Amino acid sequence: MGEPTDSGPAPAAGRGRAALIEDGVEFDGRDAALLRAVDAAGSVAGAASELGRSRARALTRIETLEDAYGTLVERRRGGEGGGGSRLAASARDLLDRYDRLQAVLAATASVPETVLDGTVAAVDGELAVVDTPVGELSGLHGGTVDDEDADDRADGRDADDRADGRGADDGADGRDADDGADGGAVAVGDAVQVRIGADAVTVNDAANAVDPDATSARNRLAGRVSRIDSGETVSTVRIVVEPVDRGGTDDAAVEVAALITAESIDRLGLAPGDPVSLRWKATATRLVAQVE
Amino acid sequence: MGEPTDSGPAPAAGRGRAALIEDGVEFDGRDAALLRAVDAAGSVAGAASELGRSRARALTRIETLEDAYGTLVERRRGGEGGGGSRLAASARDLLDRYDRLQAVLAATASVPETVLDGTVAAVDGELAVVDTPVGELSGLHGGTVDDEDADDRADGRDADDRADGRGADDGADGRDADDGADGGAVAVGDAVQVRIGADAVTVNDAANAVDPDATSARNRLAGRVSRIDSGETVSTVRIVVEPVDRGGTDDAAVEVAALITAESIDRLGLAPGDPVSLRWKATATRLVAQVE
DNA sequence: CGCCGTTGTATCTATGCCGATACAACGACG
DNA sequence: CGTCGTTGTATCGGCATAGATACAACGGCG
Numbered sequence: 001m002g003e004p005t006d007s008g009p010a011p012a013a014g015r016g017r018a019a020l021i022e023d024g025v026e027f028d029g030r031d032a033a034l035l036r037a038v039d040a041a042g043s044v045a046g047a048a049s050e051l052g053r054s055r056a057r058a059l060t061r062i063e064t065l066e067d068a069y070g071t072l073v074e075r076r077r078g079g080e081g082g083g084g085s086r087l088a089a090s091a092r093d094l095l096d097r098y099d100r101l102q103a104v105l106a107a108t109a110s111v112p113e114t115v116l117d118g119t120v121a122a123v124d125g126e127l128a129v130v131d132t133p134v135g136e137l138s139g140l141h142g143g144t145v146d147d148e149d150a151d152d153r154a155d156g157r158d159a160d161d162r163a164d165g166r167g168a169d170d171g172a173d174g175r176d177a178d179d180g181a182d183g184g185a186v187a188v189g190d191a192v193q194v195r196i197g198a199d200a201v202t203v204n205d206a207a208n209a210v211d212p213d214a215t216s217a218r219n220r221l222a223g224r225v226s227r228i229d230s231g232e233t234v235s236t237v238r239i240v241v242e243p244v245d246r247g248g249t250d251d252a253a254v255e256v257a258a259l260i261t262a263e264s265i266d267r268l269g270l271a272p273g274d275p276v277s278l279r280w281k282a283t284a285t286r287l288v289a290q291v292e
Numbered sequence: 293m294g295e296p297t298d299s300g301p302a303p304a305a306g307r308g309r310a311a312l313i314e315d316g317v318e319f320d321g322r323d324a325a326l327l328r329a330v331d332a333a334g335s336v337a338g339a340a341s342e343l344g345r346s347r348a349r350a351l352t353r354i355e356t357l358e359d360a361y362g363t364l365v366e367r368r369r370g371g372e373g374g375g376g377s378r379l380a381a382s383a384r385d386l387l388d389r390y391d392r393l394q395a396v397l398a399a400t401a402s403v404p405e406t407v408l409d410g411t412v413a414a415v416d417g418e419l420a421v422v423d424t425p426v427g428e429l430s431g432l433h434g435g436t437v438d439d440e441d442a443d444d445r446a447d448g449r450d451a452d453d454r455a456d457g458r459g460a461d462d463g464a465d466g467r468d469a470d471d472g473a474d475g476g477a478v479a480v481g482d483a484v485q486v487r488i489g490a491d492a493v494t495v496n497d498a499a500n501a502v503d504p505d506a507t508s509a510r511n512r513l514a515g516r517v518s519r520i521d522s523g524e525t526v527s528t529v530r531i532v533v534e535p536v537d538r539g540g541t542d543d544a545a546v547e548v549a550a551l552i553t554a555e556s557i558d559r560l561g562l563a564p565g566d567p568v569s570l571r572w573k574a575t576a577t578r579l580v581a582q583v584e
Numbered sequence: 585c586g587c588c589g590t591t592g593t594a595t596c597t598a599t600g601c602c603g604a605t606a607c608a609a610c611g612a613c614g
Numbered sequence: 615c616g617t618c619g620t621t622g623t624a625t626c627g628g629c630a631t632a633g634a635t636a637c638a639a640c641g642g643c644g
Binding site: 053054057078 | 601602603604605609610611612613
Binding site for chain 1: 307308309310311312313314318328331384387388391392393394395396397398399400403405407416417418419430432476485487489490491492494495496497506507508509510523524525526550551552553555556559560573574575576578579580581582583584
C-alpha cells in the first residue's frame with residue numbers, strides 16, 4: 001500500500017493511541033497491519049516485503065504474539081508455492097477486537113464530553129453519588145464491573161459461525177505498578193471528575209415526561225438548548241443547566257453536550273431556547289479521581 | 293511507592309493500554325507517573341529517585357513532552373532548598389485528560405458489549421443503517437464527528453477556575469498509514485460489526501411504551517430477560533431478542549447485554565422471562581469494518 | 585562568602601528492538 | 615531428482631532510548 005517509509009507503532013485514532021495487552025505483550029497497530037498483510041499476501045515473507053520490514057523479525061514477532069495470544073498464523077513450509085501462511089480464526093477475532101478498541105478510542109477522541117468537577121457524596125459498591133454544581137449525579141468508578149469472575153465478557157454475537165476465541169485465560173497480569181491513580185476507586189469526600197459522553201445523553205421533550213419507573217436511566221437534568229452544532233447527519237446539542245444553589249460561590253452555568261442525530265432534532269423540533277429534559281444512565285457515567 | 297524494579301511503559305487498564313498523542317509525542321502511563329511524582333516530591337530530582345530512574349533522562353523527557361504539550365513543569369534552580377519544580381496547571385489538566393482516557397478504556401475493557409455482524413444497508417453521512425439478525429440498526433461509523441473543525445471538544449466544565457488548556461492546535465497529525473482499516477468509513481454492502489456497549493442500553497418496561505417522538509433514542513428492540521448477573525450494585529442483564537425472519541438460514545437467538553444498576557432492577561421489577569423493551573442511541577453505536 | 589540541593593547540559597555506556605544477511609529444512613511440482 | 619519459494623534459526627550491525635556520571639550555573643541561607 002503506502003510507502004513503507006513510515007515508522008512508529010500506530011498513529012491510530014486522533015489524539016490517542018490504544019493497544020491490546022495480554023500477558024505483558026502489546027498488540028498494536030503495527031501488529032494488526034502485519035496480520036492483515038499476512039492475510040492478504042498468504043505468506044509472512046510476502047507480508048514483510050509488502051510492509052517493507054524484515055521477514056525474520058516479522059516471524060519472531062508473530063511467535064512472540066502467539067506466546068501471549070495463542071495460535072494466530074497457521075504456517076506451513078514446503079509444498080505448493082514453497083509453503084505459505086494463513087490467519088487462524090482467532091487472529092481474525094483478535095483483529096476484530098482490536099478494531100473495536102480502536103473505534104471506541106476514536107469515538108472518545110471525537111465525541112464531545114462533558115466534564116464536571118464534584119465531590120463524592122456516597123459510595124455504594126462500584127456506584128457512587130457525586131455532588132456537582134448541577135446537583136447529585138451517580139456514576140461508576142473503578143475499572144471493572146465484575147471483579148471476581150472477570151473475563152466474563154458478554155458477547156451476544158449471533159448466528160454467524162465464528163468461533164469465539166475471546167476468553168483466553170488472562171493470567172493475573174502481574175505488575176500493575178506506577179499508574180499513580182490506583183484502580184480508580186474513590187471514597188466519600190474525594191474530588192472527582194464526572195465524565196459524561198455526549199453519545200450517552202438522551203434528549204427528551206421537556207413537556208412529555210416519561211414515567212421514571214419505566215426506564216433504567218437515572219441521571220436527569222432539565223435545561224434549555226443553548227446551541228446546536230449541526231453536522232451532516234449528527235449534531236452536537238449543548239444544553240445549559242442551571243446550577244443548584246448550594247450556598248457556595250460557584251454558581252456559573254453548566255453546559256452539557258449531547259450528540260444526537262439530525263433526524264432526532266427534527267423530530268423533537270429542537271431549537272435554541274427550547275426547554276428539554278436530559279437523561280442518561282449512571283452506568284454510562286465515569287468517575288475519575290481528580291489530580292490534585 | 294512500590295519497588296521500582298518494574299519496567300514497561302504502563303500496564304494501564306485491564307487488557308488494553310492507551311496513550312495520548314500530540315505532535316507525534318506519546319504521553320503514556322510512565323509520563324503520568326513522572327508528573328505525579330514531580331508533584332509529590334516537589335522536584336524532578338526527587339521524583340526521579342523516587343521512581344528509580346535517571347534524573348537527567350527525566351528532565352529531557354519533560355522537555356520533550358513540553359515541546360509537544362506546552363509548559364508542564366515550572367522549574368526553578370537555586371534558592372530555598374536549592375530550587376524545585378512544580379506542576380503547571382496545564383499539567384494537571386493533561387493528567388486529568390489522561391485519567392479520563394484511561395477510565396474510558398478501562399470501561400470498554402470491563403463493560404460487556406454486544407457485537408452483531410451485519411451488512412450496511414444505507415449510509416448517510418457519518419450515520420449508517422445496518423441490516424442485522426434482529427433487524428435494522430443505525431449507528432456511527434468513521435472516527436470523527438466533525439471532520440473539518442475538529443478539536444472542537446466540548447467541555448462544559450464548570451465554575452471551577454481551572455484554565456482549560458485543551459485545544460492546542462492538533463497540527464494535522466501527518467502519518468495515518470498502516471492501520472489497515474482506513475478511517476473506519478463504510479459503504480453499502482460492507483460487512484461490519486455493530487458494537488453496542490452494555491452501558492448504553494436502556495431497559496424499559498415493555499408495557500409502558502414511551503412516546504417515540506419524545507426521545508432521541510432511535511434503536512429499539514423487544515425481548516425477554518434471559519439472565520441477570522448481579523453485582524454488588526451494578527448488574528448485567530441479558531435480553532434475548534428474537535431474530536427477524538429474513539428468509540436466510542441464520543436465525544439463532546441473539547442476546548443483548550445491558551448494564552444497569554441493581555436499584556433499577558428493583559424499580560422495574562426485572563426477573564428472567566420478563567418482557568422488556570430495549571432502547572439505545574444511534575450515536576452510542578459504533579460500526580466497525582469486519583476483518584474478512 | 586561558602587554551603588547546599590536543585591536545575592541545566594554533555595558524554596559515555598548498556599540495553600533492546602529492528603533490519604539485514606545467511607543458511608538449513610521442507611515439500612509439492614515439473 | 616532438482617527447482618522453487620517458503621518457513622525456521624542464528625548472527626551481526628545500526629539506531630534509538632535510558633541509565634550513569636560528571637560538571638557548571640543558580641540562588642537562598644547560615
